[in-house]
Amino acid sequence: MIMNIYLLKDLARLSGLSTxxxxxxxxxxxxxxxxxxxxxxxxxxxDQTLERLEQIKQYRRNKLSINKIKTLIxx
Numbered sequence: 001m002i003m004n005i006y007l008l009k010d011l012a013r014l015s016g017l018s019t020x021x022x023x024x025x026x027x028x029x030x031x032x033x034x035x036x037x038x039x040x041x042x043x044x045x046x047d048q049t050l051e052r053l054e055q056i057k058q059y060r061r062n063k064l065s066i067n068k069i070k071t072l073i074x075x
Contacts, residue, residue, distance in 0.1 A: 003046050003047055004046065004047050005034075005046055006044070006045045006046070006049070007042055007043070007045075008023070008026075008042070011045045011049060011050060011053070015053040015054065015057070016057070017053060017057070022053070025053070025056060026043075028066065028070065029070070029074075030052070030056060030066075030069065030073065031045070033045060034049070055073060056069055056073070059072065
């Protein structure tokens with residue numbers, strides 16, 4: 001199975017969210033980076049992160065609070 005790797009800006013573009021929103025969700029722990037470039041410090045994300053963002057967007061469309069979303073998606 002091929003797994004795509006994304007930078008934060010690509011994740012934002014593909015999800016339709018702003019980079020600010022993606023960073024906000026990252027800071028809240030709703031999404032997690034899968035790694036970081038040792039030379040540039042760029043964060044890396046994968047397809048699962050993109051799927052999680054879609055799930056968060058759906059919850060937000062249904063007017064769920066961030067705190068409620070956090071309880072629903074945490075492992």
